[in-house]
Amino acid sequence: MRRQSQSIHLAFAVAMMCGLATQAAADPTYTTFDPPGSVYTTARNINHGWIAGYYQTTQGNYGGFVRAPDGTITPFTVPGADNTFGAAVDKDGTVTGFAGGGGIDHGFVRALDGTVTTFDPPGSASTAALSINNGIVTGFFDDANYVAHGFIRNRNGKLTTFDPAGSTYTNPTYVNQHGQVAGLYQTSDGLTHAFLRAPDGTMTTFDAPGSIWTAPVCINKHGEITGLWYDADSNIHGFLRTPDGVLTSFDAAARSNGTQGQSINNRGRIAGLYFDKNNIQHGYTRSPKGHIRRFDPPGSIYTTAESIDSGEDNGVIVGEYADANFMFHGFLRTP
Numbered sequence: 001m002r003r004q005s006q007s008i009h010l011a012f013a014v015a016m017m018c019g020l021a022t023q024a025a026a027d028p029t030y031t032t033f034d035p036p037g038s039v040y041t042t043a044r045n046i047n048h049g050w051i052a053g054y055y056q057t058t059q060g061n062y063g064g065f066v067r068a069p070d071g072t073i074t075p076f077t078v079p080g081a082d083n084t085f086g087a088a089v090d091k092d093g094t095v096t097g098f099a100g101g102g103g104i105d106h107g108f109v110r111a112l113d114g115t116v117t118t119f120d121p122p123g124s125a126s127t128a129a130l131s132i133n134n135g136i137v138t139g140f141f142d143d144a145n146y147v148a149h150g151f152i153r154n155r156n157g158k159l160t161t162f163d164p165a166g167s168t169y170t171n172p173t174y175v176n177q178h179g180q181v182a183g184l185y186q187t188s189d190g191l192t193h194a195f196l197r198a199p200d201g202t203m204t205t206f207d208a209p210g211s212i213w214t215a216p217v218c219i220n221k222h223g224e225i226t227g228l229w230y231d232a233d234s235n236i237h238g239f240l241r242t243p244d245g246v247l248t249s250f251d252a253a254a255r256s257n258g259t260q261g262q263s264i265n266n267r268g269r270i271a272g273l274y275f276d277k278n279n280i281q282h283g284y285t286r287s288p289k290g291h292i293r294r295f296d297p298p299g300s301i302y303t304t305a306e307s308i309d310s311g312e313d314n315g316v317i318v319g320e321y322a323d324a325n326f327m328f329h330g331f332l333r334t335p
Contacts, residue, residue, distance in 0.1 A: 030297045031332040035065040035075045043067075043318040043330035045088040047133075048311035051318050052089035053330065054097070064110070066095050067330075078108050078116050086110075087139075088131045091311050096132040098139070107139060107153075121151045121159045129153075131174045138175040138183075150197075152181060164195045164203050172197070173227075174218045182216035182225050194241075196225065208239050208247055216241075218263045220310055226261030226270050236260065238272055238286075252284040252292055261286075263307040263317075271308035271317045283319060283333075297321045297331045305333075 034041045038055035045052050049069030054062050064086030065075045077084045082101030089095050093112040098105040106118045107129035120127045124141035131138050135155035140148045150162045150170040163170045164185045172183035179199035186192050192213040196204045207214045208229035216227040223243035230236055236258035241247045252259045252274035262272040268288035275281055283305030284294045296303045300321035309316045317333040 026335070028295070029334045031071075031334070032297065033067060033071070033073060033330045033332065035063070035073050037075075040328045041330040042320050042328070043306055043332075044086065045131075045307045046309045046316065046318045046332075047089050048091040049309065049316075050089045050091070050093045051330070051332070052086040052095045052097070053306075053320075054085040054087075064095060064097055064099075066093060066110075066112075068093065076110060076114065076116075078106075078110075078118065081106075084108075087129060090132045090135065094132065094135070096129040096137050096139075098128040100126070107137070107141075109137065117157075119153065119157065119159065121149070121161050127151075130172065133175050134177045134179075136175050136179050138172040138181045140171050150181070150183060152179070152197075160201075162197060162201065162203075164193075164205055170195075173216060176219045176223070177221050180219055180223060182219040182227075184215040184227075194225075194227065196223075206241065206245065206247070208237070208249060214239075217261060218307075220264045220266045220268070222266065222268075224264055224268055226264040226272070228258075228260040238270070238274075240264070240268075240270065240286075248290075250286065250290065250292075252282075252286075252294060259284075262305055263310070265308045265310045265313050265315070267313050269308060269315055271305045271319075273304050273319075283317070285315070285317065295333065297333070299323050301326070 035055045040056040043053040051067040054064050062083040063077050064084040067073045078099035081099035084099040085097045086095045087097035095110045105126045107127040108118045110116045121141045127141040129139040137153040148169045150172040153159050166187050167185040169186040172181045175181045181197040194206050194214040194216045211229040213230035216225045219225045225241040237249045238259040238261040239249050255277045257275040259274040260272045264270045270286040281302050283303045286292050302322040304319045306319040315335040320328050
């Protein structure tokens with residue numbers, strides 16, 4: 001895959017402090033799904049029951065899909081593109097992502113009726129749209145020198161580009177319903193930091209204490225942010241940052257080889273992934289009180305929890321898992 005298809009997981013690619021007690025709860029139910037013809041399904045985002053993602057065909061190409069709350073799956077491709085990646089979905093089933101070929105991608109917005117609008121910020125050599133909320137889209141683009149910059153696209157299609165001060169690489173990862181954008185940026189010293197961009201363009205930067213690499217992945221409507229950070233020994237931890245700037249680090253297991261906060265709903269529940277001592281990946285959910293419950297769909301040998309529904313606040317999680325034949329499928333986890 002090209003740079004954008006790799007960078008869609010840049011802030012999610014690896015996934016923590018002390019083990020936390022598993023929260024007592026009823027067993028969840030799991031629903032497995034795949035677009036027709038898929039040999040590798042990635043379920044990236046859920047919003048009010050709508051799910052968006054992408055899948056690989058037997059020919060090796062990628063197509064996007066949207067799954068309705070009733071379970072109906074609609075595969076789609078952007079006209080003229082060799083590969084299409086669905087990255088995120090809005091509460092009305094509108095999907096954003098990126099599509100293209102030959103190393104050049106374009107952002108797109110696909111309405112529920114199938115109408116596709118492609119776009120690129122001024123000066124873009126390649127564009128990756130990564131998140132949508134209330135019609136607002138964010139992501140990044142490479143300029144002619146392959147330096148990445150952030151952008152935000154409003155409901156009317158107006159594009160604004162931005163970078164935190166001193167950035168040599170900007171990667172917005174998520175926009176909430178108010179237009180707050182969270183993401184990461186790099187500086188000339190090789191360190192990676194976090195940023196929060198307000199709707200008026202005001203930028204706040206921050207790092208986890210002792211971090212050499214801090215990456216926000218998701219922000220909810222209250223401004224709570226989750227993500228991951230590296231300490232000086234390259235150990236990876238999850239974090240929660242509250243709107244007042246208080247940052248709490250956490251780990252999904254006492255002997256974890258890395259934890260990542262992937263998604264946070266409006267009640268403050270986090271979903272994410274962690275690696276056990278054998279570097280096998282599993283999912284987890286963290287309650288607002290800090291209780292962690294680890295999980296894998298039945299038959300999974302490798303689990304990625306991608307997104308917790310921010311629209312319904314019901315704790316429903318989507319992601320993908322590998323079966324014993326290392327075929328990847330989408331899953332829906334209902335508490």
